[in-house]
Amino acid sequence: MNQRLILIVEDNEKNRKLERDLLQVKGYQTIESGTAEEGIRLTQDQHPALILMDIQLPGIDGIEALARLRADPQTRNIPVIAVTASAMTQDRQKIMGAGFDGFSASRSTSGNF
Numbered sequence: 024m025n026q027r028l029i030l031i032v033e034d035n036e037k038n039r040k041l042e043r044d045l046l047q048v049k050g051y052q053t054i055e056s057g058t059a060e061e062g063i064r065l066t067q068d069q070h071p072a073l074i075l076m077d078i079q080l081p082g083i084d085g086i087e088a089l090a091r092l093r094a095d096p097q098t099r100n101i102p103v104i105a106v107t108a109s110a111m112t113q114d115r116q117k118i119m120g121a122g123f124d125g126f127s128a129s130r131s132t133s134g135n136f
């Protein structure tokens with residue numbers, strides 16, 4: 024496992040760029056995916072030290088992706104942080120109850136505030 028490698032799973036290109044730029048300026052290497060399915064594949068292939076996972080994704084959502092990662096012995100111990108615009112208390116409880124290692128509410132850079 025590369026301790027400096029972080030996987031960003033985010034379908035919004037502007038959000039991905041923001042996360043990538045912030046991490047790379049701090050010296051981290053990043054790989055990216057716009058879908059949970061591709062994120063799972065990248066995790067199995069690259070074994071990142073950390074995954075930043077959006078919750079609302081095309082195809083399967085971040086909660087289902089986390090369940091699949093936790094079910095795989097090769098990926099179950101990789102920390103996964105939920106990064107989402109869903110900041111309501113019940114959303115946070117649902118996300119943390121699903122087994123995420125952390126939660127970060129982010130503002131969308133799509134301009135839809």
